[in-house]
Amino acid sequence: MTQLRPTSGIRPTRRTVVLGSAAAAAGLLAASVPAHAATEAKKKAAENLQPYASYWFPDSLPAGSPGAGITWRSLKTWTPESDADLAYNRSTVPLAERFTPVAVSTTARAGQGRIASLVSFETTASNPSQGAATADYYALTHWAYIDELVFWGGSSGEGIVLAPNAPVVDAAHRNGVPVIGNIFLPPAAYGGQLQWTRDLVQQDALGRFPIAEKLVQVATAYGFDGWFVNAETGGGDPALAAQMLAFLKELKRLGEPHGLRVTWYDSMIKNGSVVWQDCLNAENQDFFQASDTMFLNFNWTPGDLSSSGALAQNLDRDRYQLWAGVDVEASGWNKSVNWEALFPSGGSHVTSLGFYRPEWTRNHLPADRTPGQFHAADDQFWTGTSLDPSRPSSGSWRAPATAVADRSTVTSLPFGCTFNTGHGLKWYEDGAARSDAAWNQLGLQDVLPGRRWVVRTTGNRPTVTLDFADAWRGGSSVLVDGTLSAPVVIELHATRLPLSADTVVSLAQRAVSGSVQVELGVALREPSEAGAPLTYSFLSAGTPGTGWTTADVRLSSLGTGTIHGLAVRLTGSGAVKWRLGGLLVQDAEESVATPTGLKVDKASGDGQFRLSWQGASGRVRQYELHRVLADGTRRYLTGTCANAAYVKGLAAEQGEREIRFEVRSVGELYSTSAAVSTTHPW
Template identity: 30%
Template sequence: LRAASTIYILIAFAGCGGYDTKSVETANWVGERTYPSNQTRPWSWEGSSQKILNWTPESDPDADYNRGTVPLKARFTNPAYWANDNARDEGRVAVTTPWYVSEDPNSFVSYGADYFDMFTYTYWQYLDVFMVFNNWNSAMSAELFDVAHRNGVEVYNLIMNPPAGEVEILVQQDDQGRFPGADKLIEIAEFYGFDGWFFNLEAPGTTALARQLRDFFIYFNKKGNARNVRAMMYDSWTEAGDVDYQNELNERNDWYFHHEDRAAAHEYYLNYWYDQKRLADSRDLALSYGRDPYDVFAGFETWFHYWKSGGDLKYPVWDIFPTDRPYLLSLACFQMNGARDVASDNADYYIREGQFISGMNNDPTNTSTGHEWQGLAHYYPARSVINSVPFVTNFNTGHGHLYAVDGDVRMRKDWYNRGIQDILPTWRWIVVSEGSTLKPEFAWTDAFYGGSSLRVSGRLESDNLIKLFMTHLPVTTESSFVVAFKSGRTEEPTHMNVSLSFEDEPDEWVHLDVGSSDTPEWNTRRLDLSGFAGRTIGAFGLFFDGAAQDQSYEMKIGRMGVIDGAANVPSPPTDLVVENKVEDRTGVASLRLKWTASPSDVQYYNIYRRDADGGLTYLGGTTLTAHFVPSCERNGEESTTTVAVEAVSYEFGYSSHAVAEFTWEN
C-alpha cells in the first residue's frame, strides 16, 4: 500500500511511480525504538518474525496495559431508517490507516496521553474492519481494540513490508506440516483481543517463497476459522514472488486467495488502478471458486486521490457501485487519517472527515455534489450497536481540553483517550426543518461527562428535528429517558424535546418536552417512558420548537439515553497498587497502577488523585485493570498522595473507591 509522508509516519511509497524497492528492503521493518529515560510508560508490543515465533504472554512486560477487553458488539441496520435512497447493504467497508498514538513516531503507547491534537476516528457506523497501518510490525493498542469493538468493528493488525528473509522465517513449515508463525499470529490476536492480520508485502520474494506463503494462508484459514481470526493479503506479490500490482484478482495472484478448492487468505485487497471490467472479472473469479466476492476489497487510495485533490478522484472508485446490479466488491479506504493531516485545526478535521463520510453537505440524506466522491453514506447505510438497554451516551469523542464527571470539571488540561470514546450519533447530521435550520456539532469547550458535548445553535424560527441515533431499544414499565442539557439561562423554556420514533411507526416522531432550565449550569431530566411499554424505540433525536423565535439559540446536550429503573451502582475494584512511580521533574510523577476488577458489569474505571480539600482530580480512564498515569502533580509540600479508582456502570453509576498511597521522594 502507498502511504504519505506526514509529521508522524514516514513510509516509502509503493504501488505508484514513487515506489522505491531499495527503501522498502532497507527499511527498519522491526521498528526498534530508542526508549526515553522514563521507563514507567508501558509500550505496545511489536516484533520481528523471530520475535513473533518466540512470543508468549510473559514476553510482553506491558501485556496488562495492551490487551483489549471490550468484546465485538453485534450490529444491525433497519431499512426503515436509512438516510439515503441510494444506499445498499451490500459488501463491506474497511479502512487502512495509521493509528496515531503520539507525536513521536517511535512511541506506540498503550492507552491515551496528555494532549488533545490526535487522530480520533469517530465514524465507526460505516466501517466493518479497521486495519492498522503504521511503519512497524504488529501494534497492540488496547485503546483501538476497545473503541472499535464497542462500535461493532473488527481490527486487523499489520505485517508491514518485511524483507524476504523475514517472510521466510514467518511462513516456515515444520516437519509435522504445521506453520508455527500462523499459530503464533492467531494466538497473539486472541491474547490481545483483535480480529485478524493484514499482510502488506512490498519487498520482492521468490517463487518458492510465494508457494510457501500460499500454503501458509491455507493453513491459517483453517486454523483461524476455528478461532475467529482472519488474514487479508494485499495485491502486491504475484505467484512468482514479484512485486507487480495486478489491480484485480486473476491467474497471477489468485492462489493467495484460493487454490485447488481450498480457501487461502480470508480476504484480498486489490491495488487501486482498476476499471469496471477488472472489478467485474475479480467478482466473477471469486464466485467461480465458491467464495464470497465481498471478501475481495477494492482499494481506494484517499491520500492523493481525495484529500490532496480536493475531492476529485484519479481512479473510478464509483465503478464498484453499479446501479443496475449488485455492488461488485467490498471497499477499502487507505489513509483515512488524511482528513486530519490536511485540516487547519480540530474543527476543520471533523468537517472534512464528515464530508468524506456523509457527503460534501455533511448530511447523509443529501449527498448531491459536484465532486466525484459522494460520500460513504451515499453508497452504504449506517449500522448500529444500540440494541439493548441501558444505552447512555455523553457525546464524548475521546479527547478534550477538560474532563467532567456529571457536570463537575475534575481536570483542566488537554488529553486524549480513544478507548473511552462514547458511541456517537449514527447520523451526522440530519436536520429536518421547513425553515431555518439549526447547526449541530461537537463542542470541546464544555462537557457534562468527558471532554465534549453536543452543541445545537442558530436561528430557531422554525421547528427543527435532529435525528441522531438508530436503535433497537425495547421499552418496559421501568424505562426512562435520561438527558442532561445546558442553556446558560435560568427558569426559561428550553424549547427542546427528546424525540422518539418507534419501530411500529417509523415515520412518526413523538416529542417529550424537557421543560425549562433550572440553572444556567447543567440540568438533568429523567423522562418517564412507561406509557410506551411493549414498543421498541427505533431511533431517537431532538426536536426544537420554532415558536421560540430565537435568532441566537444555543443549547448544549451532555447526555442522552434509555435506562430501566435506577442506575446500577457497581461493586468497587479492590487491591489497588502503585506498581511503579517515577518523579520525572519536581512535583510531578508518572505512575503505573494495577487493581483487581470489580465483580460487577463495568463499562470502565475512572482514576483520580485525592486533593487536600477533599476533591478529586481526574487522572485517566480505562476498561483495563491497569493504567499508566503520565503526570500526577504534587499538592504543595505533601509527603504522600492518595490515588483512587472507581468502577463506572453503563448507566453511569459509580462505585466506592479502591485507594492506594505513594510517597514523594524529592
C-alpha cells in the same frame, strides 16, 4: 504500480507528517515539577515506564542497532508471560453485534458493498498504549459505515508486525467493527529483506508454522480480530509463493476457532514475484481463497472490478469480500475516483471499498488544528458536504454515507451516551471540569449517533456539531446553534431497544443562550422503505436553564414494544444555543461494583506510575483514576477499560509526603462505584 507504504522508519514516506512530539506523546496529566523535586529527580536515573503499542520482526532482526526510542523484538520469542506491557495493550471490550436499520436515504444500500479502512493512528514505535496528553488525535467516530479497520503501520527500521493498541480496539468493538493488525513485508526500496518473508512462513521440524501460531496467540491475548498480510518484498520464487499460501491457510485455520480473520493485499502472485494486479485473477486467486477478504491495489479499472466480482462468485465467494483500494492519503475528498465503476447509481455495487489512510481528514489541517476542525473535516469526508446523510450530497466525492447503509449496536439496556469522542481539551464530570489537561483515549469514546446529522425542519436548519468548549461528561457535547424559525427534529441513535412500562430516558442538557422547549422523540417502528423518515412520538423534556440539568422522561404512555429511534425536537424563536451532554436509557436502577486491590506496581523518580487493580464484578464500562489532594479535591488522571493504568508528569504538592490515588468503576449509565484507594511515598 502503486504499493502500500510504511508509516515511519529509515525510509522516507510520500509525505512527512509529524504525528506527535515528545511533549504531545507524554502521559495523561502534564504538570510542572517544582525546583526541589527536579533536583531530587536528577539524583535518580528515572526509568521510562511508558507502555507502547507492540511491534516485532517475525524472527531475525536487522543488522546494526535500532534508532532512538525503538526496540527490536522477535515475535518468535514473544510470550504473554514475558510481555511487560500486555495489561496496558489488552482490549477488554467484546465485539458487539450490530444491525442494519432501514437506510436513511434512497442511495445508501444495505447488504452490498462495505468499507475497510487502513489507518495509521501514530508512528510504529512510541505509540502510547492508553492515549496521551493531547487532543490532536485521529479520533475516528464514523464507525457505522466501516466493516473492518486495519491498524496500519510497520517499517523496516522499527518492526514489520504491528498489533493494534487497546483504545482503538475498544472503541471499534463497541461499534461492532473488527480491528486487525498489520504484517508489512516492505519493498526493497523501503528497506525490505526477503529473509523476513522467509522468517514469516518458516516451518519447524514437525511441519508447524511457528509465526502463525504466535500471530494467533498475540491476537487472542491482546483481544483483536486478525491480521492484514501485505507481502511486498520482491525476489521471491514459486516455492516461496507456495510456502506463503500454506502459511495463510494455517493462519486462517488456527484463527478460526477464535473468530480471527485474515485479509490479503494484492501484491505477491503465484510465481512469488510482487506484481500488483489491481484485480482478482488467476495470478492471485489462491491467496484470496486462503483468506477472508482481499484488498485490491489502487489502479483498478471498471473492467477490473467487474471481472473481479464475477471471478469471486465463480469461486463460490462473495464479491463484497473484495476491497477496491482508494488511496486518500494525499488528497482526501479531492481524490478522483471512478465511483460508477464501484458503486453505480443505477445498479448493485460491484465490490466493496477499501480506504487507504483516511486520517487525511486530520493530517491535511494546519499544525495548530483543533478537535472541532478535525471533526468538521471528518464529517464532510464520511457524510458529504450536506452534513446530513438523509440529503445525499452531489459532486465528485461520493461520501460513504451516500452509498453504504449505516449500522448500529444499540440493542440492549442500559444504554448511555455522553457524546464523548475519545479526546478533549478538558475532562468533565457532571458538567464540571475535573482536569484542565488536553487528552485522548479512544477507548473512552461513546457509541455516537451513526447518522450525523439528520435534521428535519420546515424552517432554518441550525448547525449541529460535536463541540469541545463544554461537556456534561468526558470531553465533548452536542451543540445546536442557530435561529429557530420552526420546530427542529434532530435524529440521534438508530436502536432496537426494548420498551416497557419502566423505561426512562434521561437527557443532560443546558440552554447556553436563548429559550428553547425540548421534547424527546421515540420511534416505535421503522419506515417501510429506504429514504422514508421515522415517525416519532414526542414527550416533553422541559425548558432547560443555562446550567446543566437532567430531565427524566418516562415512556410508560407509549406502551410496550421496540424503540427503533431516538431524537430530540427543539422549539423556540430567535437565536438559540443548546447543548445535549447525555442520553441515558434504562428500565432499572444501575448498580456498579467497586474494584479492589489498587496498587502501585512501579514508580520512577520523575513522577511516572504504573498502577493495577482487580476488576469489579458485573457490567463495567470503564475505570477512572483520580488523584486526591490533601484538601480532598479529586483531580482526574486517566480512564481505561483495562485493569492497569499509566500516568506521568506528577509532582508532590507543597508538604505532601505521599500521593493518593483512587480508582472507581463506571457503569453503562455513567454511575460510579465507591472508590478503592492507595498511597505511595514521594
